Structures are given as C-alpha cells and as structure tokens.
Amino acid sequence: MSFxxxxxxxxxxxIGLYGIVTSRxxxxxxxxxxxxxxxxxxxxxxxxxxxxxxxxxxAGVPVGTPAVxxxxxxxxxxxxxxxxxxxxxxxALALQLQKHADTLDPDKLKALEG
Amino acid sequence: xxxxxxxxxxxxxxxxxxxxxxxxxxxxxxVGHYRGPYGDVLNRVATYExxxxxxxxxxxFDYRGFDTLGEEFILFxxxxxxxxxxxRQREEEKGExxxxxxxxxxxxxxxxxxxxxxxxxxxxxxxxLVVFGLYIVAHGQLTPGGGFQGGVILATAPLLVYLxxxxxxxxxITSHTLVEVGEAVGAGGYLGIGLAGLxxxxxxxRNVAALGQTGxxxxxxxxxxxxxxxxxxxxxxxxxxxxxxxxQTLEIRLRGEK
Amino acid sequence: xxxxxxxxxxxxxxxxxxxxxxxKFFSRRWSEGLSILATIATGVxxxxxxxxxxxxxxxxxxxxxxxxxxxxxxxxxxIDPIGAGAAAFTSLLVLAxxxxxxxxxxxxxxxxHVLMLGFLGAMCGFALTGDLFNLFVFFELMSASGFAxxxxxxxxxxxxxxxxxxxxxxxxxxxxxxxxxxxxxxxxGALNMAQIGRTLGASxxxxxxxxxxxxxxxxxxKAAVIPFxxxxxxxxxxxxxxxxxxxxxxMVELGIYAVARIYWVxxxxxxxxxxxxLRELLLAVxxxxxxxxxxxxxxxxxxxxxxxxxxxxHVGLLTIGFGLLKAGALAGVALYxxxxxxxxxxxxxxxxxxxxxxxxxxxxxxxxxxxxxxATSIVFLLGGLGLAAMPGFAxxxxxxxIMDAARSMGQxxxxxxxxxxxxxxxxxxxxxxxxxxxxxxxxxxxxxxGAKHIQENRETRGAGHNIPAVMFAPAATLVLLAVLVGxxxxxxxxxxxxxxxxxxxxxxxxxxxxSAWIPVVSSGQEHAPMGAGLAWSFAATAAALGLAWLSLSxxxxxxxxxxxxxxxxxxxxxxxHSGHIGDYVxxxxxxxxxxxxxxxxLIELR
Numbered sequence: 018m019s020f021x022x023x024x025x026x027x028x029x030x031x032i033g034l035y036g037i038v039t040s041r042x043x044x045x046x047x048x049x050x051x052x053x054x055x056x057x058x059x060x061x062x063x064x065x066x067x068x069x070x071x072x073x074x075x076a077g078v079p080v081g082t083p084a085v086x087x088x089x090x091x092x093x094x095x096x097x098x099x100x101x102x103x104x105x106x107x108x109a110l111a112l113q114l115q116k117h118a119d120t121l122d123p124d125k126l127k128a129l130e131g
Numbered sequence: 132x133x134x135x136x137x138x139x140x141x142x143x144x145x146x147x148x149x150x151x152x153x154x155x156x157x158x159x160x161x162v163g164h165y166r167g168p169y170g171d172v173l174n175r176v177a178t179y180e181x182x183x184x185x186x187x188x189x190x191x192f193d194y195r196g197f198d199t200l201g202e203e204f205i206l207f208x209x210x211x212x213x214x215x216x217x218x219r220q221r222e223e224e225k226g227e228x229x230x231x232x233x234x235x236x237x238x239x240x241x242x243x244x245x246x247x248x249x250x251x252x253x254x255x256x257x258x259x260l261v262v263f264g265l266y267i268v269a270h271g272q273l274t275p276g277g278g279f280q281g282g283v284i285l286a287t288a289p290l291l292v293y294l295x296x297x298x299x300x301x302x303x304i305t306s307h308t309l310v311e312v313g314e315a316v317g318a319g320g321y322l323g324i325g326l327a328g329l330x331x332x333x334x335x336x337r338n339v340a341a342l343g344q345t346g347x348x349x350x351x352x353x354x355x356x357x358x359x360x361x362x363x364x365x366x367x368x369x370x371x372x373x374x375x376x377x378x379q380t381l382e383i384r385l386r387g388e389k
Numbered sequence: 390x391x392x393x394x395x396x397x398x399x400x401x402x403x404x405x406x407x408x409x410x411x412x413k414f415f416s417r418r419w420s421e422g423l424s425i426l427a428t429i430a431t432g433v434x435x436x437x438x439x440x441x442x443x444x445x446x447x448x449x450x451x452x453x454x455x456x457x458x459x460x461x462x463x464x465x466x467x468i469d470p471i472g473a474g475a476a477a478f479t480s481l482l483v484l485a486x487x488x489x490x491x492x493x494x495x496x497x498x499x500x501x502h503v504l505m506l507g508f509l510g511a512m513c514g515f516a517l518t519g520d521l522f523n524l525f526v527f528f529e530l531m532s533a534s535g536f537a538x539x540x541x542x543x544x545x546x547x548x549x550x551x552x553x554x555x556x557x558x559x560x561x562x563x564x565x566x567x568x569x570x571x572x573x574x575x576x577x578g579a580l581n582m583a584q585i586g587r588t589l590g591a592s593x594x595x596x597x598x599x600x601x602x603x604x605x606x607x608x609x610x611k612a613a614v615i616p617f618x619x620x621x622x623x624x625x626x627x628x629x630x631x632x633x634x635x636x637x638x639x640m641v642e643l644g645i646y647a648v649a650r651i652y653w654v655x656x657x658x659x660x661x662x663x664x665x666x667l668r669e670l671l672l673a674v675x676x677x678x679x680x681x682x683x684x685x686x687x688x689x690x691x692x693x694x695x696x697x698x699x700x701x702x703h704v705g706l707l708t709i710g711f712g713l714l715k716a717g718a719l720a721g722v723a724l725y726x727x728x729x730x731x732x733x734x735x736x737x738x739x740x741x742x743x744x745x746x747x748x749x750x751x752x753x754x755x756x757x758x759x760x761x762x763x764a765t766s767i768v769f770l771l772g773g774l775g776l777a778a779m780p781g782f783a784x785x786x787x788x789x790x791i792m793d794a795a796r797s798m799g800q801x802x803x804x805x806x807x808x809x810x811x812x813x814x815x816x817x818x819x820x821x822x823x824x825x826x827x828x829x830x831x832x833x834x835x836x837x838x839g840a841k842h843i844q845e846n847r848e849t850r851g852a853g854h855n856i857p858a859v860m861f862a863p864a865a866t867l868v869l870l871a872v873l874v875g876x877x878x879x880x881x882x883x884x885x886x887x888x889x890x891x892x893x894x895x896x897x898x899x900x901x902x903x904s905a906w907i908p909v910v911s912s913g914q915e916h917a918p919m920g921a922g923l924a925w926s927f928a929a930t931a932a933a934l935g936l937a938w939l940s941l942s943x944x945x946x947x948x949x950x951x952x953x954x955x956x957x958x959x960x961x962x963x964x965x966h967s968g969h970i971g972d973y974v975x976x977x978x979x980x981x982x983x984x985x986x987x988x989x990x991l992i993e994l995r
Contacts, residue, residue: 019161020159021162034561043553061574073186091191110552132971151599155572157596198523205526209537220544312410328453336451
C-alpha cells in the first residue's frame with residue numbers, strides 16, 4: 018500500500034490525457050486538464066507525507082514534533098492557483114469560441130488544417 | 132486522424148507512457164518515509180527565526196516568497212488576460228442601453244427569480260462570509276490560512292449577492308475601477324514590500340519589519356503585510372474574473388434571442 | 390549579493406501593476422512610453438549583469454536566505470552570461486515589438502502593454518533563476534501572458550482555436566515538468582538546481598531517467614520540437630504580429646535554454662558515462678524536426694504560418710547543437726539563437742507591415758502588391774538570406790561553430806541537415822519575396838501546393854497608405870544587428886567562454902552553495918571559419934535562391950507521375966497537422982513515451 022498514492026497520481030495523469038484526446042466539448046476538455054493537474058497534487062503530497070507526523074503548524078504543539086513536509090504543501094498552494102488561473106483563461110477562450118463559431122466541438126473546427 | 136485511429140494510437144502511447152512513469156515512480160521512497168532535508172530544516176528553524184507557527188505560510192511568504200510573488204502575478208496576468216479575452220467588441224457596445232437592466236428581457240429565456248428562502252440565506256451569509264474571509268487572511272501566520280485562501284472566500288461574497296438575484300447591487304459592489312485598482316495595488320504592494328527589503332536589507336524580499344511575538348496576530352514581520360496584500364489581490368482578482376464571465380454569459384443569452 | 394539581480398523581473402512587473410491600476414486614467418501615449426522605458430531599463434540592467442557575470446556567476450538569494458551546510462533554504466538567481474544574454478535579448482525583442490505597436494495597434498486600454506510587460510518579466514526571471522520550482526513558476530507566468538496575447542483577436546474563431554491548442558498543449562507540458570520536479574524532489578529533498586545536481590549521484594536509475602524525460606519533454610513542448618510542435622503553427626497563424634515576434638524570436642528558444650541549463654547543472658552528473666545515449670536521441674529528434682519543419686514550411690501560403698514552420702525547423706537545428714553536448718556547439722547555439730531571433734523577428738514585423746498596408750498575409754493574394762515598397766523589400770530579402778545562414782550573418786557564425794563541433798565528433802552528416810533546412814526555409818522566404826515584392830510566379834504551376842487559405846484580419850487601425858516609421862524601423866534595425874553580430878570579431882570567443890561557464894557543473898554548484906570562486910576558464914584560441922564551412926554556407930544560400938526561383942518559374946513540376954510520391958508524402962505530412970487538439974495531445978503522449986522508452990533502452994540495456 019505504500020506506493021499506491023503514486024500509482025493514483027500516474028493514473029490521474031493518464032486518465033486526464035485520455036479525456037483530452039477523446040473530448041467532444043472544449044469545456045469538458047478543460048475539466049479533464051484540471052484532472053491531469055490534480056495528479057501533480059497527489060504526487061507532491063504523497064512525497065511529503067511522513068507517517069505519524071502532524072500538520073506543520075506549531076500553534077500549541079511544541080516545535081520538534083515530527084511533522085509532514087511544509088514545502089510540498091506550499092508548492093501545492095502555488096500549483097492550485099496556477100491551475101485555477103489557467104482554467105479561467107481556457108474557459109474564457111472557450112466562451113468566445115462558442116460565441117463566434119457556435120460550436121465547442123473540436124471535431125467541427127476545420128480552419129487550421131495543413 | 133479519424134477518431135478510431137486516434138484512440139488506438141493514444142491508448143498504445145498512454146500504456147507506454149504509464150509504464151515509463153511507473154518505472155520512474157519506483158525510485159521514490161515509500162509513502163510516509165519522507166527523507167529530504169528541506170522540510171525538516173524548515174520545520175525546526177522557522178518558528179525561532181520568524182516567530183510564526185504556521186510553517187507553510189512562512190515557506191510561502193518568506194523562505195520561498197519569490198515563488199509566491201510569481202504566482203500572484205500569474206493570477207494577476209490571468210485576470211488581466213481574462214478581461215482582455217472577454218472584452219466587449221464593437222457590436223456589443225451598441226447594446227449599451229441594455230446595460231442598466233442586465234436581466235433577460237425575453238419571457239421564454241428569463242432566468243427564474245430566486246425564491247425568498249434563497250434570497251434571505253444568501254444575503255444573510257454575505258456579512259459572516261466577509262468577516263470569515265478577513266479572519267482567515269489575518270491569521271495566516273498562526274494557523275492554516277493566509278492571503279490566498281482568505282482572498283478566495285472574500286471573493287465569493289459578491290457572488291452571493293448575484294445569486295440573490297440582485298444584479299444592480301452586484302454591479303454596484305463590483306464597481307469596476309475600484310476592483311481593478313485594488314487588484315493592482317495588491318500586486319504592486321507585494322513588489323513594493325520586496326523592494327523595501329532590497330533597499331533596507333540588501334536582498335529582495337528580506338524580512339525587515341518587526342517580528343513581533345510568536346502567537347500574536349502581528350507576528351512574522353513582512354509575512355503579515357504580504358498576507359494582507361495577497362488577500363487584497365486575490366479577492367479583487369477573482370471578483371473581476373467573475374464579473375467578466377457573468378457579463379459575457381449574459382451577453383450570449385441576450386444574443387441568443389436575436 | 391548583487392542588488393541589480395532582481396530588477397529584470399521587478400521593473401517590468403511593477404510597471405505592469407502601475408499600468409493596470411491606472412488603466413482608466415492613462416492615455417495611450419503614457420502607456421506606450423512607460424512600457425518602452427521599462428523595457429529599455431530592463432535591457433540595460435540585463436546588459437550590465439551580462440558584463441558582471443563574465444568571470445563568476447552573479448548570485449542573489451531572495452529574502453537573504455543563504456544556504457546552510459549545503460542546504461539551500463531560499464530561492465536564488467544564478468546569473469551567468471548565457472542567462473543574462475538571453476534576458477537582454479528578450480528585452481531587445483520586446484522593445485522591437487512594443488515600438489512596432491506604437492500608435493496603430495489596437496490596444497485594449499493599457500492592458501496590451503500590461504500583458505507584454507508581464508511576458509517580459511516572466512522570460513527574464515525564467516532565464517536568470519537557479520531554482521527548479523521558480524523556473525516552473527516563471528514558465529507558467531510566461532504561459533499565462535502568452536495565452537492571453539495569443540487569443541487577442543477574439544472575434545475570429547480561428548484565433549480561439551489556435552490559442553486553445555497552444556494553451557492546452559503547453560499546460561500539459563508544464564505539468565509534465567512539474568511531475569519531473571516532484572520526482573527529483575522526492576529523491577533529493579531539494580529544489581535548488583545546484584543542490585539537486587550535487588545530491589543526485591553518479592549513475593542514472595529509473596527515477597532519474599524518467600524525471601529527465603518528463604522535464605525535457607515538457608520544455609520541448611514549449612520549444613516545439615517534434616512531435617510536440619503542432620501548436621506553434623496554429624498559434625502563429627492567429628496571434629497578432631508583435632506577439633508572433635516574441636514567440637518565434639525568444640520564447641521557443643527559451644525552451645531549449647531550459648533543457649540545456651537543467652541538463653548541465655543537474656543531470657550531467659548521472660549521465661556522464663551515458664552521454665552518447667542522450668546524444669543519439671537528441672540528434673535524431675533534432676534532425677527529424679529540422680527536416681519536417683522545412684518541408685512543411687515550403688508548403689505554406691500564409692506567410693506567418695510559413696515563418697512559424699521555419700522556426701520549427703531552426704529549433705531542430707538548435708536541438709542538434711545542444712544535443713552534441715559540447716561547449717563549442719553550445720556556443721554556436723547561443724549565437725544562432727541571437728541571429729535567428731533577430732532575423733525571424735524582422736521577418737514577422739515585415740509580415741505585420743504587409744498586413745497593415747494590404748490587409749492580408751496570404752502569399753498568393755499579395756502577389757506583386759509589394760513592388761512599391763523598396764526599403765521593406767530589401768529588409769525581407771536580407772532576412773531570407775540570413776535564414777540561409779549566409780556568411781556575414783550571426784546565424785552563419787553559430788552554424789559553423791556547431792558544425793565544427795559536429796565534425797570533431799564524427800557527425801559530419803549533420804551538414805546535410807543544415808543544408809536541407811537552410812535551402813527549404815530560406816527558399817520559402819525568398820519565394821515569398823519574389824512573389825510579393827517582385828510580382829514573380831504567374832503561371833498556374835507556381836502555386837503553393839494546395840495549402841488552405843486562412844483568413845487574417847487587420848490588427849491595426851487606419852488603413853495604411855504609407856509605411857509607418859515605427860513599423861519599419863524595428864525590422865530594419867534587427868536585420869542590421871544580425872549582420873553586425875555576425876561580423877563582430879569577438880562574438881564567437883565570448884560565446885565559447887560563456888558556454889564553458891555554463892557547462893562547468895561542479896564549479897557552478899560550489900559557487901552557489903559555498904560562494905566559492907570559480908577558476909577562470911580559457912576557451913582556447915580564436916576560431917576562424919574554415920574554407921569548407923564558408924563554401925557550404927554559400928552553397929546553401931545559392932540552393933535557397935535557386936529553389937525559390939524554380940518554384941516561381943514555369944519549370945516547377947506540377948503533379949505528374951514522377952513527383953507523385955513526393956507530393957503524396959507532403960500531402961500526408963500536411964494531413965497530420967489537422968488543427969485538432971485530440972491529435973496534438975495524442976502525439977504528445979506518444980512523444981513522451983517514445984523518448985522515455987528509447988532513452989531507457991539505450992541506457993539500461995547497453
């Protein structure tokens with residue numbers, strides 16, 4: 018069981034890619050991208066986990082108690098903000114696409130061939 | 132490529148990709164056996180050096196504060212980018228007179244009026260939400276929380292006003308200029324605090340404010356200040372983004388009637 | 390610690406914040422003036438950092454967190470000549486783009502300049518940083534600004550499609566990079582590049598190979614190396630001209646820079662005994678990219694898309710240069726980036742000029758229209774010759790350095806790749822020159838084989854009846870600079886010294902973690918291009934000219950039995966570039982898997 022979280026991270030990445038490749042709707046595609054991004058959360062957090070460790074917050078807990086890694090948690094905060102902003106930009110693009118091309122289906126967009 | 136061909140091509144590649152990924156993951160230490168020096172060193176020294184009890188905030192706003200500055204600007208640029216991408220085009224400017232009444236006009240496409248229960252609940256929650264958001268922002272250096280988390284909570288307060296069906300009030304609250312300026316001031320404030328560190332301490336983002344006492348709300352020196360700047364920027368940024376999206380969505384709905 | 394080091398990031402970003410705050414109050418003049426000033430200031434500071442870092446890398450620890458006992462607590466900027474040079478070059482190109490967009494370009498209040506300044510700050514930070522996660526953050530900042538700038542023309546659905554393709558593929562790449570960083574962090578517990586490099590040990594195992602493949606693939610997506618290159622042509626076909634200038638001129642090249650930096654600081658330790666494996670992979674990938682890009686380039690009629698494919702081809706050449714893993718070749722890559730960047734930027738600016746003046750960038754529609762533009766015609770012609778790496782241009786100096794290193798390692802066959810790429814890409818550009826500025830190419834055969842017509846709308850206001858000086862001057866200046874750098878006597882020597890500094894892994898680590906002084910590196914005697922190199926370059930230029938003339942004349946063979954296999958191959962290659970995001974990501978997955986499997990086999994089983 019001690020490698021299972023890593024397998025979950027790999028699975029999330031692959032399933033996100035699958036969703037993107039087979040998507041028929043750009044909004045669905047963007048959410049699949051978000052799934053792909055969450056694979057990195059699982060990876061980072063599993064790496065920083067210490068069995069039996071407490072949260073890296075020492076309010077009322079003496080310094081020196083075994084705690085999990087605070088650095089990955091800080092990285093994850095950054096990661097989440099990055100994801101949210103990228104999703105926002107992509108959805109804005111999808112919205113304008115719907116408005117002007119009347120479709121959100123990648124199969125129907127033929128303008129950029131060749 | 133045809134759909135079938137693409138799928139098969141992808142599935143084969145994905146299998147190989149997963150194989151490579153798992154092969155690499157084998158080299159990691161087992162989950163629960165974190166070894167590396169970085170986190171352990173910081174867990175031990177951060178409280179002494181910076182008088183904060185939330186080490187994650189210390190890492191975010193002090194030890195790796197430059198990363199967080201970059202991340203704030205990612206949010207900033209994305210909001211600006213969103214405003215640019217969702218801007219009104221020339222044809223839409225002609226519908227300017229509709230502006231004072233952003234609600235749908237056609238009876239078939241009218242959004243249902245929210246029930247009284249929804250209105251009471253949402254409007255009642257706005258106040259506590261703002262207080263809660265400010266609480267989270269201010270206590271970032273003591274307990275889990277901080278500028279980002281609190282800022283997002285603050286940003287949902289105007290959204291509740293919109294959900295209550297009060298579009299005019301929503302537009303008033305999110306008066307465009309103030310929110311834009313607020314966002315830029317938050318981002319610029321972070322840069323400015325860093326600059327103060329450069330001028331007074333020789334290193335960008337050096338913590339040059341009084342550190343205060345561990346456990347107090349104003350501990351951590353510049354960590355607390357950066358927290359506030361970040362909270363302002365995140366809240367304003369998300370409000371701007373929500374406003375831009377809502378405007379465009381309503382525009383699409385209106386356009387659909389033509 | 391250097392006080393100047395954070396400024397290339399702080400100045401653009403704070404100017405962006407100021408412009409955004411005063412969006413409703415600033416007039417256009419103020420916005421343009423302030424952003425141009427900020428860019429010039431950034432460029433000057435980067436130049437100063439370049440001079441300061443010639444002997445020792447300049448270090449700046451943010452927050453004052455210097456490392457303790459070899460453990461880095463904070464984030465550092467580690468500025469060496471190649472990094473500072475990249476940042477300075479970025480400032481130059483952003484300046485050219487901003488000058489081009491003065492007065493005529495349709496800006497959205499101050500927001501266009503805010504995005505451009507954010508882009509500049511991000512690229513400077515990207516080039517200067519010494520921390521792996523900080524690299525990722527600036528990568529994402531660069532991407533966020535880039536996506537918005539790419540999708541700038543929101544009224545055109547092609548714009549949205551191109552921007553979506555760009556955004557989705559690059560975001561997948563970014564998260565590949567992050568996964569690789571996570572793997573490295575799990576092994577070493579560090580995020581500082583020097584510290585990771587030190588802790589990684591001397592032999593590659595599964596984790597190290599996978600981490601390298603992920604990070605390299607992620608950055609190769611940004612760099613548009615095959616099979617990750619599909620997004621570039623789409624993005625360039627739809628992005629406004631100043632943005633194309635930056636994409637092709639420096640953003641793509643920064644992907645190669647990142648792989649080089651990460652390889653030499655972090656991965657060269659474990660990979661030292663297996664360099665040959667990496668070399669084989671990179672040379673093959675680079676060669677395929679160069680050839681495929683060149684062929685696709687020749688088959689286009691939309692000028693910006695044509696230039697985009699030529700960028701892909703030249704990125705293939707850069708990958709070859711890096712893949713040789715030798716200091717001389719790395720120096721060549723640096724010079725080639727500078728030369729190619731300036732020339733490509735100038736060519737895009739001329740395309741933007743044509744768009745402003747005539748309302749389109751389709752090669753066939755513009756036939757003969759440019760005959761009245763004398764000076765612009767000369768600039769475009771010189772750009773085409775520079776792409777062929779004709780002696781006299783910086784591209785030639787770079788290419789000859791790379792070929793010298795290649796020959797010294799028995800890889801002389803790469804000469805053929807350089808020749809092919811030069812002949813076809815420069816040939817395409819010269820064909821455009823002949824058709825647009827000279828009115829050649831009347832016959833029916835002289836068509837760009839069945840390429841689709843892509844509509845491009847105006848991006849400027851005021852239907853141009855003249856050529857504005859602000860649009861012409863940057864293009865002309867850049868081409869002139871490309872010649873100046875090509876003829877400068879000390880350029881090659883300086884590049885070689887910088888490359889040796891970049892490759893010195895142990896010295897770099899000691900400098901960052903212990904503030905040790907690096908012993909002065911000597912780069913050997915001054916190298917002069919040998920006769921064979923000169924001859925080959927002239928031959929390639931002649932071939933490009935000949936190909937361009939041939940394709941415009943009536944002797945160009947149409948579709949007949951002899952050429953059918955060739956046209957069939959080109960048709961199939963074209964069909965792969967379908968514009969469909971699912972295809973792109975499928976190829977992306979295939980590429981990462983292929984790199985990983987190939988590298989794993991080469992290293993583990995031989």
